[in-house]
Amino acid sequence: LTADPNTPFANNYGNSESIFSLENSATNNPSVNGALASQYLGRSLIAISPIIWNNPSWLATDKRRGTNLVTVKSGVYYTNKYKDTSTLSDASPLLRYSEVLLNRAEAKARLDDATYLVDLNAVRNRSLNNPSTEQYSLFATKAAAVNAILTERRIEFLAEGLRWNTIHRLQQDDVAPMSGIPAKYKNGAAPVAADYKIGTPYVIKSGDVTAIPYSDYRYVWPIPTLETSANPTLAAQQNPGY
Structure with a gap:
């Protein structure tokens, strides 16, 4: 791990932590x-959701809330991980390595191996103001430990594209189950600055995107028209609901 959580993004082609990235350049x-820098920062099309921003596990003094990694526009928060808005050369x-550690932490927690805490705190502590007093201690139950690790993943990998895979992976899980797609903050409109309240959990309200249960046909996407148009047999086997 780098000592500063910003380093993999400030120097994303030359840091010790990035294992595999997709190269971009000014001409490619x-x-x-x-481009990530354009969508998240330059054009400000994708804001940080108040659901994770307000999560009490994300401490107010956490360095991942700092100006190196977050920018504020009209009271709304956007990731600053992808910084090159002019030539769009940030690596994706x-x-x-932080994901390697959190993957291992989760596996250990699921196996009741208490050393999960070492990996979890290795990622978390570098972002804390006072690790000695703010770091995690052993959780009372396996479910509590796994859920804390999953929350840490959401904080650490914000705007890195891992959330969707995690949602699918946890369907009907035996320790930290999810059922379908959770409700989301509203789409298609400017976020409301007043909805950002550190430490106060966000409550889904009218206008937000409602949850989709696992049993809903929309949980499974349709077979693309390009494929069904070319294959009548496949067209007759289209996923239910479409």
Whole structure:
């Protein structure tokens, strides 16, 4: 791990923590319509959700809330992980060593191996103001430990594209189960600055995106039209509901 959680993004081609990233450059990038720096920062199309921003496990003094990694526009918070809004050359992170540690921490917790705490705190502590008093101690139950690790993943990998895979992985899990897709903060409109309250859990309200249960046909996406148009047999086997 790097000592500072910002280093993998301030120096994303030359740090010790980034294991596998997708290269971009000034002449070879997804353009303003797809580059991470453009979507998250330059055009401010994707804000940090108040659901995770307000999570009490994300301490107010955590360095991952600092200006190196977060920018504020009109009271709304956006990730500053992808910093090059001019030439869009930021590498897209696919695997960092912090994920290796949190993967191992979760596996250990599920096996009732108390050394999970070493890996969890290794990632968490570098971002804390006072690790000696703010670090985690052993949790009373396996479920509590796994859920704390999953929350740490959401904080650590904010805007790195890992949340969706985690949602799918945990469907009907035996320790930290999820059922379907959780409710989300509203889409398609400017976020409300007053909804950002550190330490006060956000409550889903009218206008937000409602949850989709695991039994709902929308949980499984349709087979693309490009495929069904070319294959009548496949078209007849389209997923239910579509």
